[in-house]
Amino acid sequence: MVVDKDFRVSEIDDRIYGSFIEHLGRAVYGGVYEPDHPEADENGFRKDVIELVKELNVPIIRYPGGNMVSAYNWEDGVGPKVERPRRLELAWRTIETNEIGTNEFVDWANLVNSEVMMAVNLGTRGIDAARNFIEYCNHPGGTYYSDLRKKHGYEKPHNIKTWCLGNEMDGPWQIGHKTAEEYGRLALETAKAMRLVDPTIELVACGSSNTGMPTFPQYEATTLEHTYEAIDYISLHQYYGNRNNDTANYLAKSMDMEHFIKTITSTCDYIKAKKRSKKTINLSFDEWNVWYHSNQKDKEIEPWSIAPPQLEDVYNFEDALLVGSMLMTFLRNSDRVKIACMAQLVNVIAPIMTENGGKAWKQTIFYPYAHVSAYGRGVALQPVVSSPKYDSKDFTDVPYIDSASVYNEEKEEVTIFAVNRHLKESVELSADVRSFEGYDIIEHIVLENEDLKAVNTATSQAVQPHSNGVSTLTNGIVEANLGKASWNVIRLAKRK
Numbered sequence: 325m326v327v328d329k330d331f332r333v334s335e336i337d338d339r340i341y342g343s344f345i346e347h348l349g350r351a352v353y354g355g356v357y358e359p360d361h362p363e364a365d366e367n368g369f370r371k372d373v374i375e376l377v378k379e380l381n382v383p384i385i386r387y388p389g390g391n392m393v394s395a396y397n398w399e400d401g402v403g404p405k406v407e408r409p410r411r412l413e414l415a416w417r418t419i420e421t422n423e424i425g426t427n428e429f430v431d432w433a434n435l436v437n438s439e440v441m442m443a444v445n446l447g448t449r450g451i452d453a454a455r456n457f458i459e460y461c462n463h464p465g466g467t468y469y470s471d472l473r474k475k476h477g478y479e480k481p482h483n484i485k486t487w488c489l490g491n492e493m494d495g496p497w498q499i500g501h502k503t504a505e506e507y508g509r510l511a512l513e514t515a516k517a518m519r520l521v522d523p524t525i526e527l528v529a530c531g532s533s534n535t536g537m538p539t540f541p542q543y544e545a546t547t548l549e550h551t552y553e554a555i556d557y558i559s560l561h562q563y564y565g566n567r568n569n570d571t572a573n574y575l576a577k578s579m580d581m582e583h584f585i586k587t588i589t590s591t592c593d594y595i596k597a598k599k600r601s602k603k604t605i606n607l608s609f610d611e612w613n614v615w616y617h618s619n620q621k622d623k624e625i626e627p628w629s630i631a632p633p634q635l636e637d638v639y640n641f642e643d644a645l646l647v648g649s650m651l652m653t654f655l656r657n658s659d660r661v662k663i664a665c666m667a668q669l670v671n672v673i674a675p676i677m678t679e680n681g682g683k684a685w686k687q688t689i690f691y692p693y694a695h696v697s698a699y700g701r702g703v704a705l706q707p708v709v710s711s712p713k714y715d716s717k718d719f720t721d722v723p724y725i726d727s728a729s730v731y732n733e734e735k736e737e738v739t740i741f742a743v744n745r746h747l748k749e750s751v752e753l754s755a756d757v758r759s760f761e762g763y764d765i766i767e768h769i770v771l772e773n774e775d776l777k778a779v780n781t782a783t784s785q786a787v788q789p790h791s792n793g794v795s796t797l798t799n800g801i802v803e804a805n806l807g808k809a810s811w812n813v814i815r816l817a818k819r820k
Contacts, residue, residue: 325755326708327729327740333704334659336730338383341697342441343669344611345429346390348416349634352424354680355670356432361681369432372684376676377436377669380690381697384486386441386610386665387429391415393491394447394499398457401425403476414499416634417627426461427473430482439485441528441610441665444518446490446510447500455517458487462522486526486663488610489514489551492533492561494543504543508550515554528557528608528663535562535584541591548595548605557608557663560588563673564646565616571642571776571809573716575745578649578726580718585609585657592660608663612650614643614689615673635672639687641787641809642776648692648743648811652728655696655741658704666693679782687780688787691771695789695813699739702732707740707755714745725751725806731760736818738763744806747776751806755814758800763816768793768804771811 345351359368388396392415400409400422408422426442433440442461444454456469461482463470470481492498493507502510507530515527529551532540544558562581566574585607592605617637625632647666654661670676675690711723727742738760744751757763770793778786795804795814806812 325710325727325740325753327705327738327755327757328759329705329731330759331706331708333656333706336655336658336700336702336704337662338701340654340658340661340664341380341382341693341700342384342386342610342663342665343380343382344386344390344665344667345388345669346672347388347392347396347413347420348390348668348672349636350631350671350678350680351668351674353421353631355672355678357424357428358680367428367431369435370678370684373670373676373678374435376684376686380675380694382436382438382669384439384441384663384665385433385669386443386488389415389443389491391491391498393443393445396445397449398426398445398453402427402460402472412628418632419628419630421630427476427478440482441486441488441663442484443488443491444514446493446507446514447498450510451514451517454514455521458518458521458525462525485524486528487518488528488559489555490530493530494537494539495533504539504546508547511547512550512554515551519554526556527554528559528610529555531558531560531588533561535580541587544588544591545595548592552595552599552601552605553603555605557606558588558592560584560607560609561611562609563611563613563615565614566642567616570717571747572714572745573718574642575646575649575743576716576719576722577646578653579722581612581650581653582657585653585661589660606662607660609654609661610663610665611667612664613667613673614639614646618673633671636677637673638779639689640777640779641688641773644688644692644771644787645743645745645809645811647689648696648741649726651692651696651700652726652741652743655700655704655728655730656706677782683782685780685782686785688778691787691789692811695769696741699737699813699815700730700741702730702734705729705731725753738816740802740814742806742812742814744808744810744812747809750808753802753804753806755802755804756800757797757802757816760816760818761800762819763797764819765795765797765802765814766817767791767813767815768795769813769815770807772807772809776809
């Protein structure tokens with residue numbers, strides 16, 4: 325591997341370490357909010373969860389959905405709690421109590437030092453509800469909705485900058501599902517109205533829900549034909565699983581994610597060329613994760629219950645390896661991927677789990693997310709890698725070593741992230757870092773486990789990182805041992 329300070333990909337937008345909270349399962353109720361919990365603050369927010377979220381250093385959190393937003397009336401979640409209606413939540417077939425809404429979520433996001441990425445309902449609603457909602461959130465005062473916010477106890481506007489124009493509108497499962505033509509027209513007109521209320525906002529249009537959609541990538545192309553000059557980002561969503569218990573193939577699935585990103589980037593640039601535009605549309609990968617463990621269990625949940633345990637994947641060690649590779653994929657494509665949201669943050673396909681009334685703990689996937697969020701700030705470098713390769717069921721020429729590099733000029737630190745996908749053998753890595761003169765290795769973090777299926781629970785943390793990685797730096801060459809099936813973070817800093 326060659327890591328050179330001149331091989332720059334892009335300045336990394338911190339928002340690629342974003343996440344997502346939907347009114348789904350126990351993400352909100354029992355996750356971030358549980359007023360009867362011994363760790364609850366005066367507003368009912370769990371302080372143990374707040375501390376774990378702060379440890380991840382999440383810069384932006386998408387809210388309130390997800391599929392749920394496509395039939396959500398934002399007005400239900402503001403004002404006195406005793407007056408808020410209970411609703412049938414159609415996306416996940418539960419009862420929504422609306423105890424938590426826009427203002428409470430903004431309060432919670434402030435507690436965890438995060439911005440809110442707000443979504444508007446373009447399923448059952450449209451332009452009118454969206455313009456009123458942004459007036460409520462962002463207008464200073466002197467109008468009906470801004471004064472209503474003040475009446476609800478929020479004198480200053482929330483000034484939410486980033487807004488999603490609906491969610492997964494290409495999906496037949498979506499309430500208010502729309503063709504690309506229908507969605508493109510509605511998104512354009514909604515964008516125009518919202519920008520008239522607040523010209524400073526950024527807007528995200530819906531792209532394909534996953535690479536398997538029959539309309540992918542034409543949905544993006546048609547949507548962008550309408551919205552190109554009115555929006556800033558197009559969204560991508562993708563989840564992976566290991567249903568066939570084929571780990572070698574599973575760990576290569578980040579290559580599918582890379583292909584997805586390249587395809588949408590080229591689609592955006594095709595429309596740019598077609599429109600003779602000077603504007604570049606970037607990508608918001610605002611749903612991504614591993615999701616498959618809980619699928620069967622979710623079918624057994626009684627409909628119309630309140631905050632049932634939905635989508636509660638218990639992640640194992642091999643899931644953490646793939647999550648590491650997915651994060652590195654964002655780094656390598658940080659010239660175009662500017663926002664990414666791990667879906668989700670607490671309890672629902674999440675790095676943080678809780679027991680109602682009990683503990684909160686870190687899932688296996690917490691660790692690569694925390695590492696890249698902590699050490700992946702700065703400039704992404706393009707490592708030139710020569711690695712042995714393998715073929716799997718769905719992929720050919722899969723490099724055993726998957727890697728990314730980041731240079732933090734301000735801190736004078738360089739970080740090499742690497743996954744060894746080899747399931748049986750360690751790999752000796754030789755990395756040329758001679759362009760970083762006077763640097764030393766300060767830490768080599770490793771996440772490894774003999775059992776690929778090892779999981780963390782409230783009572784047992786079987787998968788945890790250690791800092792006993794074996795690596796040396798001599799004459800500008802890093803020599804490191806990357807253990808079989810391992811996640812590695814090699815940190816270099818300039819000698820003081």
